[in-house]
Amino acid sequence: MIEVHTWEPNANSGKPLLLLKEKGVDFDFHYVNMGALEQHSPAYVKINPNGTVPTVIVDGFSMFESTPAMEYLDEVTPGPHLTPKDPLQRWKMRWWMRFIDEYLMPCLAMQAGSAAGGRMQMSEEEKDAAVARIPLPERARVWRLILDRGVSEEELAESRRRVSSAIATLEEALGQSPYLAGPDFTLADLDAMTTLHSWPLNREDVTAEKTPNLWAWLKRCHARQGMKDAFALGRFIGTRMGEVRAKLGLED
Ligand SMILES: N[C@@H](CCC(=O)N[C@@H](CS)C(=O)NCC(=O)O)C(=O)O
Incomplete structure (x- = not known):
């Protein structure tokens, strides 16, 4: 198992x-x-x-x-394979996964981490104890910054710029094919959806009018039963996904 x-x-x-x-x-x-x-x-x-x-x-x-x-x-595992057989599509799939994991996700994580750090009420002793438990030194450093609300405005502005640029890249690519690596849903779409799932609700620059290709892709991905079942596993994301699907016109 x-x-x-x-x-x-x-x-x-x-x-x-x-x-x-x-x-x-x-x-x-x-x-x-x-x-x-x-x-x-x-x-x-x-x-x-x-x-x-x-x-x-x-x-x-x-x-x-x-x-x-x-x-x-x-x-x-059994079930439909989400890795294309075609080498070029497989290259595209891996290109997109690297783009999402190394370019886009860290920017969004920095913004979310900085906002979460601002909400955490901890004494200096509690912060020290929390950071002392973190095994990787590079992670401990990031958590220290988050807990001390030390992410600079300059860093946050750069990550906002990168997210806008990533939206333009996604919009352009999804005008060429229905899914990121080509005609079929692959691991690249799945990888991207773990991060972009709530954009219809929380980003004013992602709308049916401003980013029609990205919007149509979000709708196609959210319409998948597997996606719906996976989001339902969340203790709080699951309820938000109902609102996202309603905004996309997939549910009342
Ligand atoms: N490169 C790792 C990164 C894993 C990672 O950063 N996960 C985040 C959650 S999305 C995490 O564990 N954050 C908590 C922490 O750093 O303490 C992977 O892809 O598995």
């Missing part, structure tokens, strides 16, 4: 959930409460020494990196 230890169907955390629901494969879902920083707890660090989500465990072997884990799961 495949075990998935993760948080909400969101960003990296959501990739194995969306994939396995899309393929209709059974798995054991263990919710890791990131709101309570459970990903840094000694019990969790035993299964994932990086202290990040998701962790996928197959036959006792733990996998940490979400995109390679998704590729592995796509290969070994």
Whole structure:
């Protein structure tokens, strides 16, 4: 049995959930409460020494990196394959996954982290204790910045610029083909959806008028049953997705 230890169907955390629901494969879902920083707890660090989500465990072997884990799961599980056979489409799929994971997602994570840090009420001692539990030094540094509300306005402005540029890139590409890597839904669309799922609700620059190609793609992806089933696993994202689908005209 495949075990998935993760948080909400969101960003990296959501990739194995969306994939396995899309393929209709059974798995054991263990919710890791990131709101309570459970990903840094000694019990969790035993299964994932990086202290990040998701962790996928197959036959006792733990996998940490979400995109390679998704590729592995796509290969070994039954159900429709979401990796194109055509080498050029496969290259496009991997190009998009790298673009989402390394260019777009970090910018959005910085903005979300900075906003969440502003809401967290912690004493200096609590912050020190929380940071001391984080196994990776690079993560500890980012959390220190977040908890101290130390992300500079310059960094936030640059990440906003990059997100606008990514929207233009997506809009252009989705004018050429219905899905990111070509004619079919692939891991690239799934990867992107873990991060872009709520844009119809929370971005004024993504609308049916301003970004018609991106809007139509969001609608196509949200109409998929696997996507709907995966988002329903969330403790709070699931309810928001009803509003997103309504905004896209997929539900009343
Ligand atoms: N490259 C890793 C990154 C994983 C990652 O950053 N996950 C985020 C959630 S989307 C996380 O665990 N954040 C909590 C933390 O850094 O403490 C992967 O793709 O699995």
